[in-house]
Amino acid sequence: MNNDMNNNVDNNERNSVEKKHKKKTRRISKRISRKILRFLLPIILIFLLICLAVDFFFYYIPKAVNTAENKALKTYAIKQTDKANISDLHLEDGTKLYEMCDFNGKDTELALKWSDLYAMVIFEDNTSIESFNADKENKKVRKRFDKIAYDLAPSFTYIKGNIKVTLTKEVPVTDKEGNVVGIKQETTVISNDTVYYLKTANTIYGTYNYSYEAKTDERTDSEGTWTTTSLQLVNSTVTDENKRLDEYLKKMLKLTEQREVEDTRNEFIQESIGIYTDQENSEWLLDENNNASWGMIGGVDANISADVINAIMKASEKYSIPPWLIMGYCYHESRFIADIMACDDLGKTVKVSAVKNNPEYMNNPRRSLGLMQVTMWSSKCRALGYDPVKEALNPYVQIDVACNELVNIKFKQFNIDPKKVDWKGNGWVEQTWKGCQAYNGLVYYNQSVAKAKEYAFTHYLRTPKGDGIFDIAEKYKLNFQLNKNGGYTKISVWPTPNYYNITSPFGMRIHPTLHVRKLHPGIDIGAPSGAKVISATNGVVIRASNVGDGYGNCVIVRNSAYDCLYGHLSSISVRVGEKIPTGKQIGNVGSTGFSTGPHLHFGISKGDYKNNNWINPLTIVSH
Ligand SMILES: [Zn+2]
Structure with missing residues (x-):
C-alpha cells in the first residue's frame, strides 16, 4: 500500500517533470521554428515574387507537351477529327465531295478541333488530361474519341463557282499592205478555274450560312486591262447557335436546367480552347530537337497582324527605339496575340475573345491582357490619356503604354538616352540592358549589379533556349534597316500589290487537297489569276520552274538571310x-501544282529552303 502510495508520488513527480520538460521543448521548438520562419519568410516571399514576375508562360510548357503518351493520343484525336471533318461534304445537289475546299478557307476555321474531343471526355468522365496518361494505351479514351468525333462531325455544303480572268488589249488594225489603219480591242481569256465556296456549315456551334455575289474587278497596267469575275462573300449569318452542343451536353450529363446547360457549355468551350492553345502555343516553341523555333509564331493563332506591325513602327518612331526591340518584348509577353489573357487561375493561356462575356474572367484585377500584358495597368494607361477598359485590346494603346514605360520610366531611371544608343552595331546590348531588365520588374539590381546582370542574361534578356527578349530582338533586327532619317524601314515588300487577303495562314492546318494535318509553310494570298507577283526581297533566283513538288510553277529567290518561295504561278518572268x-516582277498569280484556285503561296525560309526552316512570312513582310 505504502509502496503503492510512494509509487504514486513518484509517478506524479515524474509526470510533472515530464510536463515541464515537454513545455520547455515546446517553447524551444516554437522559438526555433519562429527563427526559421523569420529567416525563411523573406526567401519564400522573394521566391513568390519572382514566380509572379517571371513570365508565367514558361511554367506549363514542359507539362503540356513531350510526353510520348500525350503526343500519341493527340495524334489520334487529330486523325479522328480530320476524318469527321470530311465525312459529310457535298454540293447543294447532294454530290459528295471528298475534301474541304472552300476558297476562303471558312470550312477549316469551322472544323471540329481535336481539343473538342479532349474537352468532351473530360466533361463526361470528370477526369483530367493527366489521368488520360495513366491508361498507357488510352484504349478507353480512344474509343470515346471515335464516338464523340462521329457525333459532333460537322456537315458542309458547297456551291461551285468560277474565277475567270480576261485581258483586253488594244491591238493595231492593219490593211493588206501592213499599214496601221486603226486600233481595236482584243480580249483573251487568261484563265477560267472552277472553285468551291462554302454555302452552309452545320457545326456544334451553330449553322453558318454564307451568301455570295458575282463581282468584277478591273485593273489596268502596261499590258492592258485585266478583268476578274468571281464570287465574293457578301454576308454570313449564324442560326441555332450552340444548339447541337447544348443538346449533346444535356443528354450526356442528364442536365435539366437551362442555366446548367449554359454554364457547362461555356466551361466546355473554355476547356477546349485552353487545351488547344496550351498545346499549340507551347509546341511551336520547340522544334524537333527541342530548340526554340522563333519563326513559327503561334502557329495558326498568332500571325502578326498588319495593325500590330503598324503599331510597332509608330511606337518605334515616337520613342526612338528600334521596332525589333519592341518585337522582342511583344514576343516575350504575348507571342503577338493582341487578345491574349496570360493568366487564368488554372494556369492556362486563354484568348480574351473566348471569355469576353464571362464577368468572372474579365473583372479579375490580377489579370494582364494583350500584346504587352500591360493594359490592366490602369494608372499607366490613364497617364497617357487612354481608357484602360475600352482600349484594353487595342494594339496601338498596348504598345504605346509599354514603350512609354520602357523608355520614359525605366530607361530614364538609368540615364539611357535612346537617341544615343548604338542600335546599328552591338553596343545597344551593354548600353540598355539595365533599363530593359528593369521593365521586367525584378529589382535585385540595388543589391548587386553583377547578380542582376547574370540573371538578366540567363533568364530574361537571354535564355539558354535562345528566346529571351534580346535573342528574339536580334533575330528581327535582320528585317529592318536604318534609313537616312534615323528611322527604320522594312527590308522587304508585299509580293502581290493590291491583294492583301490571306486565305490560309502560316501554321498547322488541314491541307486543303491532301486533307492531312500538316504545317502550312507559308501564307496563301488570294489574288486573281494573272495578278502581278513581285519579289519581296532582293536576291538571286535559284529556281524558276515546275519540278512537280506541288508548288507548280515556282520561283525561289535567295539572299544572305532568306529563301523566298513563290508558288502556283501561272507564268514566270525571271531566269535562274x-x-x-x-x-x-517575277511572274503572275496562277493555280498550278496542288492548288484549289488561283492564289500565291508565299513561303520564307531562314537560309536554304531545303532545310525547312520556314518562318511566318508576316514577320518579314507587311503591307
Ligand atoms: Zn499555300
Missing part, C-alpha cells in the same frame, strides 16, 4: 541565276 532587286 538572275540577280533581282526588291520589287521586281
Whole structure:
C-alpha cells in the first residue's frame, strides 16, 4: 500500500517533470521554428515574387507537351477529327465531295478541333488530361474519341463557282499592205478555274450560312486591262447557335436546367480552347530537337497582324527605339496575340475573345491582357490619356503604354538616352540592358549589379533556349534597316500589290487537297489569276520552274538571310541565276501544282529552303 502510495508520488513527480520538460521543448521548438520562419519568410516571399514576375508562360510548357503518351493520343484525336471533318461534304445537289475546299478557307476555321474531343471526355468522365496518361494505351479514351468525333462531325455544303480572268488589249488594225489603219480591242481569256465556296456549315456551334455575289474587278497596267469575275462573300449569318452542343451536353450529363446547360457549355468551350492553345502555343516553341523555333509564331493563332506591325513602327518612331526591340518584348509577353489573357487561375493561356462575356474572367484585377500584358495597368494607361477598359485590346494603346514605360520610366531611371544608343552595331546590348531588365520588374539590381546582370542574361534578356527578349530582338533586327532619317524601314515588300487577303495562314492546318494535318509553310494570298507577283526581297533566283513538288510553277529567290518561295504561278518572268532587286516582277498569280484556285503561296525560309526552316512570312513582310 505504502509502496503503492510512494509509487504514486513518484509517478506524479515524474509526470510533472515530464510536463515541464515537454513545455520547455515546446517553447524551444516554437522559438526555433519562429527563427526559421523569420529567416525563411523573406526567401519564400522573394521566391513568390519572382514566380509572379517571371513570365508565367514558361511554367506549363514542359507539362503540356513531350510526353510520348500525350503526343500519341493527340495524334489520334487529330486523325479522328480530320476524318469527321470530311465525312459529310457535298454540293447543294447532294454530290459528295471528298475534301474541304472552300476558297476562303471558312470550312477549316469551322472544323471540329481535336481539343473538342479532349474537352468532351473530360466533361463526361470528370477526369483530367493527366489521368488520360495513366491508361498507357488510352484504349478507353480512344474509343470515346471515335464516338464523340462521329457525333459532333460537322456537315458542309458547297456551291461551285468560277474565277475567270480576261485581258483586253488594244491591238493595231492593219490593211493588206501592213499599214496601221486603226486600233481595236482584243480580249483573251487568261484563265477560267472552277472553285468551291462554302454555302452552309452545320457545326456544334451553330449553322453558318454564307451568301455570295458575282463581282468584277478591273485593273489596268502596261499590258492592258485585266478583268476578274468571281464570287465574293457578301454576308454570313449564324442560326441555332450552340444548339447541337447544348443538346449533346444535356443528354450526356442528364442536365435539366437551362442555366446548367449554359454554364457547362461555356466551361466546355473554355476547356477546349485552353487545351488547344496550351498545346499549340507551347509546341511551336520547340522544334524537333527541342530548340526554340522563333519563326513559327503561334502557329495558326498568332500571325502578326498588319495593325500590330503598324503599331510597332509608330511606337518605334515616337520613342526612338528600334521596332525589333519592341518585337522582342511583344514576343516575350504575348507571342503577338493582341487578345491574349496570360493568366487564368488554372494556369492556362486563354484568348480574351473566348471569355469576353464571362464577368468572372474579365473583372479579375490580377489579370494582364494583350500584346504587352500591360493594359490592366490602369494608372499607366490613364497617364497617357487612354481608357484602360475600352482600349484594353487595342494594339496601338498596348504598345504605346509599354514603350512609354520602357523608355520614359525605366530607361530614364538609368540615364539611357535612346537617341544615343548604338542600335546599328552591338553596343545597344551593354548600353540598355539595365533599363530593359528593369521593365521586367525584378529589382535585385540595388543589391548587386553583377547578380542582376547574370540573371538578366540567363533568364530574361537571354535564355539558354535562345528566346529571351534580346535573342528574339536580334533575330528581327535582320528585317529592318536604318534609313537616312534615323528611322527604320522594312527590308522587304508585299509580293502581290493590291491583294492583301490571306486565305490560309502560316501554321498547322488541314491541307486543303491532301486533307492531312500538316504545317502550312507559308501564307496563301488570294489574288486573281494573272495578278502581278513581285519579289519581296532582293536576291538571286535559284529556281524558276515546275519540278512537280506541288508548288507548280515556282520561283525561289535567295539572299544572305532568306529563301523566298513563290508558288502556283501561272507564268514566270525571271531566269535562274538572275540577280533581282526588291520589287521586281517575277511572274503572275496562277493555280498550278496542288492548288484549289488561283492564289500565291508565299513561303520564307531562314537560309536554304531545303532545310525547312520556314518562318511566318508576316514577320518579314507587311503591307
Ligand atoms: Zn499555300
